[in-house]
Amino acid sequence: MKIVLIGAGNVATHLGTALQKAGCSILQVYSRTEESASALAAKLSTDYTLKVEEICGDADLYIVALKDTALQLLASALVKGREQALFVHTAGSMPMDLWKGVAERYGVLYPMQTFSKRREVDLGTVPFFIEASSSEELELLRKIAACLSPKVYEATSEQRKHLHLAAVFACNFANHMYALSSYILKKQGIPFEVMLSLIDETAGKVHELSPVQAQTGPAVRYDENVICKHLDMLVDEASLQELYEMISKSIHNLPLSVSSADKRGKK
Amino acid sequence: MKIVLIGAGNVATHLGTALQKAGCSILQVYSRTEESASALAAKLSTDYTLKVEEICGDADLYIVALKDTALQLLASALVKGREQALFVHTAGSMPMDLWKGVAERYGVLYPMQTFSKRREVDLGTVPFFIEASSSEELELLRKIAACLSPKVYEATSEQRKHLHLAAVFACNFANHMYALSSYILKKQGIPFEVMLSLIDETAGKVHELSPVQAQTGPAVRYDENVICKHLDMLVDEASLQELYEMISKSIHNLPLSVSSADKRGKK
Numbered sequence: 001m002k003i004v005l006i007g008a009g010n011v012a013t014h015l016g017t018a019l020q021k022a023g024c025s026i027l028q029v030y031s032r033t034e035e036s037a038s039a040l041a042a043k044l045s046t047d048y049t050l051k052v053e054e055i056c057g058d059a060d061l062y063i064v065a066l067k068d069t070a071l072q073l074l075a076s077a078l079v080k081g082r083e084q085a086l087f088v089h090t091a092g093s094m095p096m097d098l099w100k101g102v103a104e105r106y107g108v109l110y111p112m113q114t115f116s117k118r119r120e121v122d123l124g125t126v127p128f129f130i131e132a133s134s135s136e137e138l139e140l141l142r143k144i145a146a147c148l149s150p151k152v153y154e155a156t157s158e159q160r161k162h163l164h165l166a167a168v169f170a171c172n173f174a175n176h177m178y179a180l181s182s183y184i185l186k187k188q189g190i191p192f193e194v195m196l197s198l199i200d201e202t203a204g205k206v207h208e209l210s211p212v213q214a215q216t217g218p219a220v221r222y223d224e225n226v227i228c229k230h231l232d233m234l235v236d237e238a239s240l241q242e243l244y245e246m247i248s249k250s251i252h253n254l255p256l257s258v259s260s261a262d263k264r265g266k267k
Numbered sequence: 268m269k270i271v272l273i274g275a276g277n278v279a280t281h282l283g284t285a286l287q288k289a290g291c292s293i294l295q296v297y298s299r300t301e302e303s304a305s306a307l308a309a310k311l312s313t314d315y316t317l318k319v320e321e322i323c324g325d326a327d328l329y330i331v332a333l334k335d336t337a338l339q340l341l342a343s344a345l346v347k348g349r350e351q352a353l354f355v356h357t358a359g360s361m362p363m364d365l366w367k368g369v370a371e372r373y374g375v376l377y378p379m380q381t382f383s384k385r386r387e388v389d390l391g392t393v394p395f396f397i398e399a400s401s402s403e404e405l406e407l408l409r410k411i412a413a414c415l416s417p418k419v420y421e422a423t424s425e426q427r428k429h430l431h432l433a434a435v436f437a438c439n440f441a442n443h444m445y446a447l448s449s450y451i452l453k454k455q456g457i458p459f460e461v462m463l464s465l466i467d468e469t470a471g472k473v474h475e476l477s478p479v480q481a482q483t484g485p486a487v488r489y490d491e492n493v494i495c496k497h498l499d500m501l502v503d504e505a506s507l508q509e510l511y512e513m514i515s516k517s518i519h520n521l522p523l524s525v526s527s528a529d530k531r532g533k534k
Binding site: 239243 | 335360379380383386418426434440444446447448450451452454457462463464465467469470482483492501507510
């Protein structure tokens with residue numbers, strides 16, 4: 001399997017490295033940014049280009065891991081002259097149909113994970129969501145994904161965009177709560193490390209209990225005494241204070257929303 | 268060491284069980300709620316009472332794990348007739364001084380962890396923050412805490428209240444982000460289990476990178492295209508939509524706040 005990576009960010013880096021380990025041949029890396037392109041090409045001992053028209057034409061698979069806006073801008077130019085190949089993008093939020101009328105063979109390979117350049121990820125634990133323009137392409141994508149992880153699921157564009165939204169909450173927003181925690185500690189000269197055991201347990205709990213069952217703390221028991229003290233402590237941090245209040249209300253109200261959604265579902 | 272547990276909630280249950288394992292004798296459990304009191308007493312094969320005046324007087328240590336309001340209401344009544352004993356509370360948000368003028372020997376034993384009745388917790392990984400009315404009591408508390416965990420730190424009431432606030436963000440608020448993620452998935456009929464690998468990696472990352480360095484996703488790269496699509500998807504969930512927007516802005520702005528706080532700190 002001969003592959004070209006379009007994009008040289010975190011996703012391209014992790015996928016490219018793992019696919020090469022799995023025996024695929026990475027022919028070339030494309031990126032608009034020389035620094036990223038050359039770094040990833042060096043890592044994979046392959047070539048790179050900064051120009052779309054110099055992307056090589058003899059790959060079987062083009063994996064497009066670009067920002068959504070760049071993906072939309074470049075799709076046609078990428079396919080031109082390479083119509084026989086399979087084009088897939090990795091973005092959770094973009095529908096497969098962006099390739100319709102542009103490429104003949106296309107699909108999506110969405111690894112639901114948070115990738116940072118400075119941290120290794122074991123792709124074997126990552127769920128991959130796939131979708132393709134035909135059952136043949138779907139089977140091909142399933143084989144490629146199966147080289148990377150045992151967790152390969154089919155998902156429609158509609159399901160995938162909800163998976164992506166849910167992932168923003170569970171990952172980016174949860175991480176931001178860590179960041180705000182770290183910010184509060186830093187102002188007191190307390191190292192963030194003291195929080196790690198609590199963070200691990202919070203993540204570990206939802207393997208056994210649902211997040212609503214797992215919830216503890218002042219908001220869920222509506223302990224106004226504590227909530228008011230915390231709001232007072234944030235008096236010089238207006239946006240943090242507003243966020244604290246809004247999330248506390250949301251914690252208090254969510255069990256009601258869940259139960260009314262259940263009722264609606266049962267009707 | 269003879270101990271009475273005041274309160275029979277999650278914290279009392281986990282501490283009581285672990286202290287008994289460590290060889291302490293749990294003389295009695297007090298709670299206003301018969302169901303909780305009898306359940307914990309049965310678990311510890313000990314007695315319980317629902318009346319403050321029936322709390323036994325010959326314990327060395329009274330561990331008070333009550334809601335903050337109940338703690339304030341009951342403190343005097345608890346000490347009366349038991350003035351020789353050591354009184355400690357477990358709440359992160361309550362100052363040690365609530366015992367001043369009430370008890371002679373007092374302190375705080377704050378385990379920074381999220382406890383649920385239905386989940387076992389390895390207290391050995393939990394940091395305990397202690398504070399006491401005298402250096403003798405502090406050493407006694409240090410010994411008791413050291414039976415439970417190797418991570419025992421001294422913290423003032425001022426530090427502890429910030430630790431508690433930071434813990435609300437890193438634990439309760441992060442868990443709420445899981446809950447909202449689960450809510451979004453449930454409406455699509457997708458099981459929450461698909462999110463666990465991402466949740467684990469998000470928690471794992473901050474052992475290596477700071478949360479600000481670890482951040483990924485549309486908000487930190489300010490990908491307005493994705494952010495607007497997500498806001499559109501939440502159009503029927505006004506409070507979720509508002510929360511999404513506010514947290515995204517906070518993610519985008521936090522690195523600036525951190526760097527300006529650093530600058531203020533260096534001045």
